Amino acid sequence: MRNVVLLTVSAFFWSAAGTSFAAEALAEIQVARHGSDPGFKFEKVPAPAIDDAASKAVFKLLDGQQDGNSGSLDVLHDGRVPGNADDPASNFFLKPGPDGGRLWVDLGSVIGIKQIATYSWHAGSRAPQVYRIYGADGKAPSFKPSPGKGEDPLACGWVSVATVDTRQESGVPGGQHGVTVSAGRAPLLGSWRYLIFDLQSTDPKERFAQTFFSELDVIDANAPAPNRIERIVKTFKSADGKFTYEIDANIAPDLMAWSEMELLPAIREWYPKIAALLPSEHYQPPAVVHFQFKDDMKGVPAYAAGDRISLNAPWFRQNLKGEAKGCVVHEMTHVVQNYWLADRVREAKRAPGWVTEGIPDYVRWFLYEPQSRGAEITARNVAQAKYNDSYRISANFLDWVLRTKDKDLIKKLNAAAREGRYLESDWKNWTGSTLEELGAAWKKANEERLEKH
Ligand SMILES: [Zn+2]
Numbered sequence: 001m002r003n004v005v006l007l008t009v010s011a012f013f014w015s016a017a018g019t020s021f022a023a024e025a026l027a028e029i030q031v032a033r034h035g036s037d038p039g040f041k042f043e044k045v046p047a048p049a050i051d052d053a054a055s056k057a058v059f060k061l062l063d064g065q066q067d068g069n070s071g072s073l074d075v076l077h078d079g080r081v082p083g084n085a086d087d088p089a090s091n092f093f094l095k096p097g098p099d100g101g102r103l104w105v106d107l108g109s110v111i112g113i114k115q116i117a118t119y120s121w122h123a124g125s126r127a128p129q130v131y132r133i134y135g136a137d138g139k140a141p142s143f144k145p146s147p148g149k150g151e152d153p154l155a156c157g158w159v160s161v162a163t164v165d166t167r168q169e170s171g172v173p174g175g176q177h178g179v180t181v182s183a184g185r186a187p188l189l190g191s192w193r194y195l196i197f198d199l200q201s202t203d204p205k206e207r208f209a210q211t212f213f214s215e216l217d218v219i220d221a222n223a224p225a226p227n228r229i230e231r232i233v234k235t236f237k238s239a240d241g242k243f244t245y246e247i248d249a250n251i252a253p254d255l256m257a258w259s260e261m262e263l264l265p266a267i268r269e270w271y272p273k274i275a276a277l278l279p280s281e282h283y284q285p286p287a288v289v290h291f292q293f294k295d296d297m298k299g300v301p302a303y304a305a306g307d308r309i310s311l312n313a314p315w316f317r318q319n320l321k322g323e324a325k326g327c328v329v330h331e332m333t334h335v336v337q338n339y340w341l342a343d344r345v346r347e348a349k350r351a352p353g354w355v356t357e358g359i360p361d362y363v364r365w366f367l368y369e370p371q372s373r374g375a376e377i378t379a380r381n382v383a384q385a386k387y388n389d390s391y392r393i394s395a396n397f398l399d400w401v402l403r404t405k406d407k408d409l410i411k412k413l414n415a416a417a418r419e420g421r422y423l424e425s426d427w428k429n430w431t432g433s434t435l436e437e438l439g440a441a442w443k444k445a446n447e448e449r450l451e452k453h
Helices: 022-026 073-075 252-278 314-321 325-336 339-344 353-368 391-404 409-418 426-431 436-452
Strands: 006-008 027-035 056-063 103-120 130-136 160-163 173-182 190-199 213-220 231-235 244-248 288-294 302-305 308-312
Touching: 022 160, 027 160, 056 073, 073 173, 073 213, 103 130, 103 160, 160 173, 160 190, 173 353, 190 213, 231 252, 244 252, 252 288, 252 314, 252 325, 252 353, 288 314, 288 325, 302 325, 308 314, 314 325, 325 353, 325 409, 353 391, 353 409, 391 409, 391 436, 409 426, 426 436
Parallel strands: 244 288, 288 308
Antiparallel strands: 006 027, 027 173, 056 103, 103 173, 103 190, 103 213, 130 160, 130 190, 231 244, 302 308
16 A cells, blocks of 8 residues: 555557647546555555446457456456456456557446546556556547557547556556546546556566456446455454454355354364464464455365365355354464475475364364264274375374374474474384384274274
C-alpha cells in the first residue's frame, strides 16, 4: 500500500487530427503499487469493482497470444481477484516474448465513462502494467471496429485515452498494482462503446514480462456506484500473541461461521501443540498461518505449501461433521514440519514420503482424535501393512515405535527431516534396531494382538 503516485498525463503529444488526443489530455492516472491485501485494498485506488460496465462486456484479443497457463479473458471481468502473487489461472497474460497484444472490449453501447481501472498481481516483473488505451464510439466515418497488429487505431476512428506505465526506475517491481484512469474533476473521461488496451511487455529484455492482469473495470458515470470486492478474511491472534491465523473465506462466505466457531478453536489449540512437539535447533515455525478456501482443487481436500493451507470448499461443506478438522490438523503439521527448508540444504538427505506424511497422520489420528481410531491395523489390512505405506499405516507404525521404544524419537526424526540430514541408518542409532527390523516387529506385534481376538 505504499507508493501511491499521482501522475497527470499532459497533452504532451500533439495530433494533426486535433481531437485524437483530447481524452488523453484529460486523463488523470492514479497508480498504487506493492499492495498485498487479499482484497486489493489500496489507499488511493479503489478495490476492484464487481458489477461495473465491464462485467457484462465482450472481451476479445485482437492481437497477441494468450499464454497456455493464463486464465481465460473472463477472469478480467468476473469481479474476482487472485488468491496470491503466483496464481496464473486467476490472471490473464500473454505468451512470453517481446511482443505485446491488443485487448478489445465492447461495452454493448456508448456509455459515459467515468473511470477505467486495471489491477495486476505478481511477485516480479509481471506485476507492473504498461499499456495504452484507445476509445471509440463507433460513429466516425473511418471507423474500423477491430484494428489489428500494425493498424493505427488513431487512423480509423479511435482516440487515445491514456498511456499507463506503472514501472519504476528502481526497486522491486512486484506486488499488486492498481491503476485508475479518470478525468480528474471532470465528470467524464469520454463517451465510448469500444476500448482497446494495447498491452506491452514490462521489460523487453526479459522473456517473462507479460503482466498478470487480474481485473479490468469500466465505471459508467450514469450507473449507480458499483459493488466492490471485499475479501472475507479474518485474522486471529493466539492468546500469547505469538501466532496469527488468517482465514480467507472469500469464495465460501458460508464457511466463515463454521471456521470461527469450530475450526479456529482447533487451530488455536493444536498449532502451538504441534510446534512444541516438533522443535529443532534455531527453528521457529511460521508465525502467520494462512487458511484459504478454494473452489478449484478438484478432488484434493486440502494441501499445505509454506505457511499457506488451501482448503477445498466443496469438500469441507460435505465433511464439516466428519473429517474436516482432522484434515486441517494434518496440514498444520506440514506447516510446522516445514520440510521445504531441506530444499535449501546442499545435497540434502531428504526424508521419504512416508515420514513426511506419516508424522501428520500420527499427530492427527493418535494425538488429535484418538477416539476416532482412524489409523488402526485390523484383521483386514494387517497382511498388506508395511511401515512405509504412508499416511495412516505409517502413522500407526510411528505410534508403535514411540510407545515401545522412545517417545522423543519423533523429535529426532523430525529434526533430521527438516534439516535435510535424514538417514535410514539413524533408526538403528535411535532404537538399536534397523528400520526393517522395527517394521517386522511392529507387524508381528499387530498380528499377535489380532490373533488373540
Ligand atoms: Zn499430507
